[in-house]
Structures are given as C-alpha cells and as structure tokens.
Amino acid sequence: MKMVEKPLVNELYTHNHLQTNLTVPQLIERILDREEGMLTATGAVQATTGKYTGRSPRDKFIVSDEVSEKNVDWGTVNQSIEEQVFDKLYRKVINYLQDKKELFQFKGFAGADHDYRLPIQVINEYAWHNLFARQLFITPTAEELLNHQPAFTVVSAPTFKANPEQDGTNSEAFIFVSFKKRVILIGGTEYAGEIKKSIFSVMNYLLPQQNVLSMHCSANVGKEGDVALFFGLSGTGKTTLSADPYRRLIGDDEHGWGPNGVFNIEGGCYAKCINLSKEKEPQIFDAIRFGSVLENVIVDKARIPNYNDTSLTENTRAAYPIENIDNIAIPSMAGHPNTIIFLTADASGTLPPISKLTKEQAMYHFLSGYTSKLAGTERGVTEPQATFSACFGSPFLPLAPSTYARMLGEKIDAYQSNVFLVNTGWTGGSYGVGKRMKLSYTRAMIHAALEGELNSVETTKDSIFGLEIPMQVPGVPDEVLIPINTWKDKAAYKEAAQSLAMKFHKNFEKFTEASSDIVQAGPMYQGK
Numbered sequence: 001m002k003m004v005e006k007p008l009v010n011e012l013y014t015h016n017h018l019q020t021n022l023t024v025p026q027l028i029e030r031i032l033d034r035e036e037g038m039l040t041a042t043g044a045v046q047a048t049t050g051k052y053t054g055r056s057p058r059d060k061f062i063v064s065d066e067v068s069e070k071n072v073d074w075g076t077v078n079q080s081i082e083e084q085v086f087d088k089l090y091r092k093v094i095n096y097l098q099d100k101k102e103l104f105q106f107k108g109f110a111g112a113d114h115d116y117r118l119p120i121q122v123i124n125e126y127a128w129h130n131l132f133a134r135q136l137f138i139t140p141t142a143e144e145l146l147n148h149q150p151a152f153t154v155v156s157a158p159t160f161k162a163n164p165e166q167d168g169t170n171s172e173a174f175i176f177v178s179f180k181k182r183v184i185l186i187g188g189t190e191y192a193g194e195i196k197k198s199i200f201s202v203m204n205y206l207l208p209q210q211n212v213l214s215m216h217c218s219a220n221v222g223k224e225g226d227v228a229l230f231f232g233l234s235g236t237g238k239t240t241l242s243a244d245p246y247r248r249l250i251g252d253d254e255h256g257w258g259p260n261g262v263f264n265i266e267g268g269c270y271a272k273c274i275n276l277s278k279e280k281e282p283q284i285f286d287a288i289r290f291g292s293v294l295e296n297v298i299v300d301k302a303r304i305p306n307y308n309d310t311s312l313t314e315n316t317r318a319a320y321p322i323e324n325i326d327n328i329a330i331p332s333m334a335g336h337p338n339t340i341i342f343l344t345a346d347a348s349g350t351l352p353p354i355s356k357l358t359k360e361q362a363m364y365h366f367l368s369g370y371t372s373k374l375a376g377t378e379r380g381v382t383e384p385q386a387t388f389s390a391c392f393g394s395p396f397l398p399l400a401p402s403t404y405a406r407m408l409g410e411k412i413d414a415y416q417s418n419v420f421l422v423n424t425g426w427t428g429g430s431y432g433v434g435k436r437m438k439l440s441y442t443r444a445m446i447h448a449a450l451e452g453e454l455n456s457v458e459t460t461k462d463s464i465f466g467l468e469i470p471m472q473v474p475g476v477p478d479e480v481l482i483p484i485n486t487w488k489d490k491a492a493y494k495e496a497a498q499s500l501a502m503k504f505h506k507n508f509e510k511f512t513e514a515s516s517d518i519v520q521a522g523p524m525y526q527g528k
Contacts, residue, residue, distance in 0.1 A: 004443060017102035018123075019130075021145060024291040027104070027134065030127040037128050043290030043371040044318070047128045052189040053296055053313035057395055059189070060175040067180040071205070073400040086176050088184055092167070093339040096160045104130035107148045109138040110199050112332040115265035116212055116256060117139075120172040120199060121150035125157045132192040135321050137199070138267035152182045152202055154195055160187040170359045177296050179205060179398075182501075183349050192295060193317070196270055197396055200254050203265055212258035213407040216393030218242035219489040221334040227262055228450055229255070231392040232343030233371050234315075237424045239271045240439070241343070241446060243283040248329040251322065257337070257411060264332030269325070273297055276307040280439060287324035290391060294318055336415040339450050342392065346425035347372035347384035349434040350483050350497040353466035354445040355421050356454060358411055360521035362419040365513060366391055367405050367511055367518075368504060372425060384431050386500070388507040390419050402513050421467065428486040431494055444475030464497045465523045 029043060031037050037047035062072055064080040068089035072078050083417070097103060104124045111117030122133040133154075140148055161172040173188035175198055184198045200216070207214040218230040218238040228247070230238045239252040251264030252271065271284050273294070278285040288294065288305075294316040298309035307316065317428050322328055342365055344351060357365065367391045372384035388394075397404065412419065424442050428434035448470075459468040459483070469481055477486045487493040501523035507512070508522060 017100075018105050020105045020462060021107055021134075022080060022104065022130070022231070024131065024134065027127055027131040028291070030102075030104070031131065034127055036126055038299070038303065040251055040294060040299050040305055042288050042292070042305065044288050044292035044305075044320075045128060046129065046294040046305070047300055048296055048312060049190040049192070052191045054190055054191060055193055055395070056171070056173050056175070056191070057145070058366055059173040060172050060270045061177070062398060063176065063178040063180065065178070065180045068398075070323040072398050077394055078398055081168060081176065083180075084179075086178055086185070089162065089167045089169075089174065089176065093155060093157050093160055093185060093187055097155070097157055098122075104129055106133045106137070107145060107150060108134070108140055110265050111256060112138065112204055112265070112267075113256065113258065115137065115260065115262055116207060116210060116258055116263070118203060118206065119148055119151045120154065122156065122195060122416070124160060126190070127191055128293060129156055129158070129195065131291070132319050135291065135293060135319050136196050136266055136268040136270060136330055139429060143373065147213060152199070154184045154186065154198060156186040156195055158190040162188050163450045165317050177201060184210055192293070192319070192369055193270065196266075200265065201396045201398060203254070203256070204393075204396055207256050207258075208403055208407065210258070210368075212256045213404060213411060214265070215404075216253070216391070216396060217255055217256045218252045219255050219264070219337075220244055220247040221250055221329055221335070222247050222450065227304070227334045227336065228339045228341065229262070229337045230341045230343055231366070232345075233369075233373070233389055233392055235272065236343040236345045236371055237442065238343060239284065240281055241341075241442065243281065243325060245283065245301040245327060249322065249325050249451075250329045250334050252333050261333060261335040261343060262337060264322070266322075267332075267390065268319060268321045271318045271320075273305075273307050273318050274310065276316050277316075283325055283327070283464070284318070286326075287320045288318045289320075289324065292318055292320035292324065331424070336411070336419045340412070340417050340419045341446060341449065342419065342421045343383070344371045344421065344423055344425065346370070346423045346500075347386060347431040348496045348500045349424040349426035349428065349430045349487070350493060351421070351425070351465065351502055352462060352467055352469045352483055353423050353427065353437055353441065354449065354454075354473065355465075355469050356459065357419040357467070358521065359409065359419075360517045361421075361467070362412060363405060363409050363514075363518045364508070364521040365421055366408055367401055367445075367514065368507060368522075369394060370504065370507075371376060372431070384425075386503060401509070418449070418455070420454075427480060427483065429488075429492075434486070441476045441480060445473050447475075448473050463524070464494075465499055
C-alpha cells in the first residue's frame, strides 16, 4: 500500500528498553513477571480491563487537517479535534511513556493481500496489549521484519488519564487518529479492542482510495472455492457462524474486497466468549490455548475459565491467532463472493430468520445496517437496543456510507453474488417475551443458502418488510420461518413490525442520495 507521508517520528522508537517483536513465550514471561495477568488452565493469558470493558465511541476523535478535512464524513461518529489539541496531548503521552522502565513494540501488517497491506507498528505500555496486537495483526517473516517500514503507528498508554478541561477530551479516555501524521493515540482505557478497531478505521479510510471495498464482515470458502461473506455488528454471530468445520475460514471480522478477491485484514480472531462451550462452538473453544488472550473472563481457583460468568461484563473476549482454527485458508485470501449474508440480531422478533434479497433490497439493508446493540459491546449498554449502523460498521467508517454502499453494489453486479438477510435475534416475541433463535436453526439456514438449496424453493412475501421468505429449509421447522406464526398475539406482532418499519423509514431519510429503487425496497410502512 502506497503511503503519502511517513508516520510521526518520536523518542519512543529509540527508547532504551523498547522490546521489539518479542516471541509469544517471551511476552507471556513479561506479562507474568509484571503481574498484568495470569496463565489459565488452557494456557491462555487472562487479563482484566477495569471499568472500560468495551469500546468508548464518545472518546474517539479524528484530527481535522488538510488531509482529512474534505474526505472524512464528520458527525457524531467521526468527531473532529484540532491539530494543536492532538499535538499537545501527544507530547504529554510521549513524555509519560519515556519514564517507563520498558515498552513493547510490535511491527507487522494489516492486510493479507500484499498488493494492499499496510505496514504498522504498535507501541504498548502493557505487555499483554502487545501480545494482543501480535495475535490480532499479521506477523512478519524474519526477512520482512528486517525491511519493515511502518506506515502507521499505534501508541497505547492505558494508565495515562486525560484531563478533559485541559486536553480537549470527553473523559479520561481518548482515541485520537491523525491521518496526516499517521498516528493513533490511545490512553485512559485498558480495553484492547480499541487497538484492533482503530487500525480497522484506518483501513476503511485508505482502502477505498485504491478501489478496494473494506468490510466489517467474516468470510469463509467452501471446497469448490465458493466464498461467503457474513456482515454484522458485534454479537450478531459473525465469528460463530463463519467458523464452519466444512468450510475454510478466511477471517472472522475485517476484510477487503479488491481486484484479486477477498482478503483478511487481520491475522487473528477476537471472539466473544459469553456462554462459550465446546459443544456449541468447538472450533472457537479449542482455539483458546497457549498464546491466546482472555479479556475479562473469570477463572476459578483451578484457573479454569468460566465463560458463563458475566460479573465483569457480558463482553468477554478471546484473542487468538487464526492458525489456532484448524480449518483455515492459507494465505487468508480467496476469490470473489458467491454468497453474502447480512446478520441482524432483531430484538423486536419480527424480521424473518432468513430471506432472499434483491439487489435493491441488499443496498437498502446494507445502508440501514439494522441490528440490536447487545449488552456489553459498548459502555452503558445493559440490554438490547435497536440501532442502525450504516454498512454494518458505522463506528469504524471515516468516509460517507454511500462510498462503501456504491462499491458493494458495483461488486454484486459484477460477480452476481446472492444476498440473504438472516435474523439471529428473537423469535416468538420481542426481547423479554420471545426467545433467541436457536443456533442450530441459523446454521441450517445458512448452510442451505451457501449450498444453493434456497435458489428454487417456494417463497412467500412478507406483507410488511417485502422480503421473500423460503417456505421450507432443511433442518428448520416450517413454522419458525414465518415470524407471525411464532407469536401467540398476532396483533402484537403487527404492531411491533409496523414500529420497526417506521424506524427503518425514519433512519433512511438521511440517505438522500439513494435512488428511488433503493428507497422503495424498504419496508412497506403504513404511516399516517
């Protein structure tokens, strides 16, 4: 990937005790010596993150300067700060870290496709954060490390607390991104996910400029080379559903779709651990071993992880290298997608568990990005909340959603990809009345979609959402497929469905550039 300007050079790069690209055993030694975490019975390192157990969107800012000013889609997601505010806080953090006895540096890459990969470096105050970075990004070969020239730098100082009045932040925590100086500055939060997602935001800025669609999705490939994408926000099932024993995993969360096909942006997986079991998710369960990082997972006296314990947060996580999954694509690349799945965890219980989308419906639902924000994925979220996140990844999109949507539409046309909307949320009623869709049913529906079994089955059109619903899916009871049939109170269903349709329409009003065909592909809300 071609860069315009080198990252800001600072004293940290010549720190007397800067530990560069330590091996996994070396990092684990440092973690234990520094008492940052403990070794569990599985061989994974367990660490906790204090009060910040999820992303902190209100504390993320992009520096407004001559590079970013005209490109970034400014607003509540992409909050702006002035360049001098960044420079002042940056200097404070650098001075703070210079006094540390040791720092940890990881040099590696984001992007498995060598034509589009980004050389990065991550400088950490914590050894366990550096292990996290090593497992989540792409580790260079010995030769690549010798010639490595970082094009973007992450500086993470979790124990440095900002002063909002003096530093121009919203709280003690901050995530500042400077595209001009190619630096990400993180402080005040120990949640490791900020490191991962900040690099993803950078890739979402850089890749579209090279005609590569960056995507918040998981991806896998079948024996015949057929590629599937799974879009969805945290908690909708991307990681779980893409870990298929009969298909090779390309990646679980972040991808690019360019001229060469689909490629993983990362080198690892960051899986939710809530209620994880070997029976339900064997690949993920078995992947958590030596070198993995368990974040906010409670362990017992025997140091056995208790994945059902939510006393710290429901957003418990495991970070592990993709090689810990048995069935992966090597390298993490494949061809162009045959099937695209939009995942939504609908807390209203009114969306069908699976439906086939026209191209126009695909564009509508991609721009809408509807789901229910699940407990623990962000601070303050304790129960599902209906939300619309453009392109199923609005928090990580520096550019206007229409940029990504246009590129997706062009690629659907070019490669004739089939698109399905899959509801992994509630059935038989809304949250609190109904129950979560069985994972076994969802797996059966997705298997049928990937195998082409739904291409010629009889469908029925939903009267409110306008979606084509298969009348039969192997392994799934027929009555589950039609949402209203699972509700005891039919009038309550219609009221809830109309309420959701209204929310779709209200949200879509901001997409004034959308064509009339795309607008009309939305729910048929009978508003007054």
